[in-house]
Amino acid sequence: MSHRLSGPERRESILSAAQGLFASKGLHGVSVDEIARAVNVSPAILYRHFDSKQALYNAVLEKFSCQRQSYVDTIVNHGTRFEDALAGMTQVYIDNIAENPDILRIELQSLLEGNPATLAFFQNRWKSFTDYIEFGLNEHLPYDVPNREKIILSAGLMFQGMVREALIQKCLQPQDRLVDLSLYELSHELVTLFLRSIGINKTQLSRKATISG
Amino acid sequence: MDFDSELDASGLNCPLPILRAKKAIAALESGQTLKIIATDPGSVKDFEAFCKQTGNELVSSGEEEGKFVFAIKKAA
Numbered sequence: 001m002s003h004r005l006s007g008p009e010r011r012e013s014i015l016s017a018a019q020g021l022f023a024s025k026g027l028h029g030v031s032v033d034e035i036a037r038a039v040n041v042s043p044a045i046l047y048r049h050f051d052s053k054q055a056l057y058n059a060v061l062e063k064f065s066c067q068r069q070s071y072v073d074t075i076v077n078h079g080t081r082f083e084d085a086l087a088g089m090t091q092v093y094i095d096n097i098a099e100n101p102d103i104l105r106i107e108l109q110s111l112l113e114g115n116p117a118t119l120a121f122f123q124n125r126w127k128s129f130t131d132y133i134e135f136g137l138n139e140h141l142p143y144d145v146p147n148r149e150k151i152i153l154s155a156g157l158m159f160q161g162m163v164r165e166a167l168i169q170k171c172l173q174p175q176d177r178l179v180d181l182s183l184y185e186l187s188h189e190l191v192t193l194f195l196r197s198i199g200i201n202k203t204q205l206s207r208k209a210t211i212s213g
Numbered sequence: 214m215d216f217d218s219e220l221d222a223s224g225l226n227c228p229l230p231i232l233r234a235k236k237a238i239a240a241l242e243s244g245q246t247l248k249i250i251a252t253d254p255g256s257v258k259d260f261e262a263f264c265k266q267t268g269n270e271l272v273s274s275g276e277e278e279g280k281f282v283f284a285i286k287k288a289a
Contacts, residue, residue, distance in 0.1 A: 080239075131229050135229055
């Protein structure tokens with residue numbers, strides 16, 4: 001049956017199998033032969049679509065980078081208040097990972113493998129948040145707060161760690177003790193705690209901004 | 214081209230250039246034009262989507278010296 005696939009369908013099936021294998025074993029843990037076997041084609045056919053394993057890996061990453069439009073929606077629709085836009089962006093990010101946890105698995109694999117290009121790709125995804133938080137805090141924090149610069153830098157890291165850990169606990173290793181808390185409720189509570197920690201009481205934040213209908 | 218206001222969003226990732234542009238446009242009168250400079254390659258599609266959604270006009274979008282430059286005219 002596999003020989004009936006069109007070129008684009010074949011390419012897509014290779015990409016999909018490669019994504020799953022990279023997610024469970026990392027870039028270095030998978031061979032081209034293994035990916036070809038998973039889609040029932042010869043390595044020669046695979047090379048017709050992708051020049052190398054690295055090219056295939058890059059194509060998987062490229063597939064992941066199509067969530068930008070949603071951030072634009074967030075900014076246009078959720079207003080420009082720091083807390084609302086942050087909550088909206090977090091929801092977009094969380095939806096994206098919940099739909100495709102392989103993104104998170106590949107990110108964690110890449111942290112251990114230390115490939116600079118891949119690390120830069122994932123750091124760039126988080127940079128949307130860290131940039132946004134640094135910029136927002138620069139506007140919000142009074143200038144006479146002690147250690148202002150250090151607080152601003154640390155806050156971005158705190159947010160990244162918090163959201164990534166929530167995603168790990170809910171999407172990759174479901175924990176019994178969190179079973180009554182959905183990913184969206186968890187995200188809402190964490191964003192609220194984060195905002196409180198930087199001095200923004202988010203009582204006015206509309207739940208629409210964090211909880212999808 | 215004459216601009217009524219200018220925004221340098223170099224080095225910033227989406228959605229910050231969009232957010233800052235939205236604030237800058239809010240301060241303009243209808244028909245006035247904002248120039249935006251950005252370095253994030255994704256900003257090209259972002260500003261197209263932004264203008265489509267907000268009804269503001271993307272007068273121009275191009276590259277100058279490795280940076281992305283946009284002109285957006287505020288809708289009536």
